[in-house]
Amino acid sequence: MAKIAVEQPFEDVKTALEQKGHLVQMFESDENVSGFDLGIVRALNEGNNDEFDFPVVVMKGMTIDGVIEAVDSKLSQMQ
Numbered sequence: 001m002a003k004i005a006v007e008q009p010f011e012d013v014k015t016a017l018e019q020k021g022h023l024v025q026m027f028e029s030d031e032n033v034s035g036f037d038l039g040i041v042r043a044l045n046e047g048n049n050d051e052f053d054f055p056v057v058v059m060k061g062m063t064i065d066g067v068i069e070a071v072d073s074k075l076s077q078m079q
Helices: 011-019 065-076
Strands: 002-008 024-025 038-041 056-058
Touching: 002 011, 011 024, 011 065, 038 065, 056 065
Parallel strands: 002 024, 002 038, 038 056
Antiparallel strands: none
């Protein structure tokens, strides 16, 4: 089980991750978040690519299933 931060308003992604047993917390895009194993964000740009102290999955253009697969892949690489 991983502790995952999900950018608002993606409640459907939060629900899907919780169903897989992860601890998930929502955050606002301008909020400073830390202490997570992984984050899921809408997009990264030059200004915010170093504001997280954990790896992130950028969900731009992805389906929910694609996001879940990317999370699983990223978590398996971290072990």
